[in-house]
Amino acid sequence: MPQFRSILLGTLAASALCVTMVTPLAAQDDGVSAQTVVADVNGTEITMGHLILTRAKLPPQYQELPDPVLYTALLDQLVQQELLAQSLEGEAPGFVALALENEERNMIAADVMEQVVGDALTVAAIEARYEQDYASAGATPEYNASHILVETEEEALALAAEIEAGADFGALAKEHSTGPSGPNGGNLGWFGEGMMVKPFEDAVKTLEPGAVSGPIQTQFGWHLVQLNDSRDSQIPPLDDVRNQITDQIRNEAVAARIAELRESAVITRVEPDKIDASALSDYSLVDE
Incomplete structure (x- = not known):
């Protein structure tokens, strides 16, 4: 999209450069609402709601400016745009109508997602997810191990034999x-059950700290494994995993709602093998 067609045509720093004839509106004595008119440009009203939504899209550094400063700058900007x-x-x-359709779709979808x-x-x-995934699971074993990976059993x-004779594993x-x-x-660090391929994990479980296994074959090659240490995992406090649990519930709820909507929807799609997908880069198609 050409630079001058950006929705925000000026920065806050340049917002006062445009000089126009301005007649102050009557002071607003009543409570302010989204419908409160803050400017009128040749009969077209600009409201507090327009300012609020414009402010919401500002970068964080501008969000921190004092409200009176932001109010003046944003009002200047919207008047200039109008x-x-x-x-x-x-x-x-043509791109204006398409952009408005995309924005409307995105905003409505985001609002529905928030409700879901x-x-x-x-x-x-x-709390139920924490109990299910953490508290009720109890402590589980964890292992710290090192390994040597080679291509053949003969090398292993x-x-x-060298380790048996006293050579240093590391x-x-x-x-x-x-x-x-x-x-x-x-050294592989600490890992829990299910994190390694089964033959490797099975071998680790049979070892005492400091012991070295015989050659073990996996899809990666042949291993010699040394168990450095073992411990029981600690159940994390709820506050430590709250964000993770929140993300899981959020993602699952949205995915479930979308799946539910798909089941009752009639959707037809043109797949990329049936259309020239390179058209995605041709802005001239909408710049008319």
Whole structure:
């Protein structure tokens, strides 16, 4: 979209550069509402609601300016925009109607999403999810292990013999392991059940801290595994996982509502193999 067709035609810093003849409106003694008229431009009213929505789109650094400063700057901006809009000769460009349709669709959808999330995101729902995913699960074992990954069983057996003879596991991992943890002495850090492929995890569970397994084959190659330590996981307090739980409930609620709407909707789509998708980059199609 051309630069001069941006919805916000000027910055707050430049908002006072346009000089026009202004007649003050009568003072508003009653309570202010979204319908309160704050300016009239050749018979077209600008309301407090217009200012509120314009302010909501400002970058954070402008949001912090004092209200009187913002009020004056935003009112100047909307008056200038209205003057320019009224000066248009002929029909409005085609992209204007399309942009308004997109904006309306987006705003209505966002409002519906907030309603859906508001209904789902209750204190009881958050506490129930915490109980389900964390509290009731109890402590689970976690392991800290290192490994050496090589391509063949023969290589693994040779390295196992060196370890048996007293060679340092970490040093051999740095020298021979083909896995990404090799430069770190093969250390994989802490992990819980289900985070490693089954043959690897099964081997780890049989080891005592400090012990090294025999060669283990997985789809990645052959491993020698050393268990460094083990512990029981700690159940996190609700406040530590509240944001995570909130995001899960929010996403699930919206996804469920969309799925429900899809089931009762009649939707036809043109897939990309049936249309020239490169048209997405052709702005001239809407600039008419």
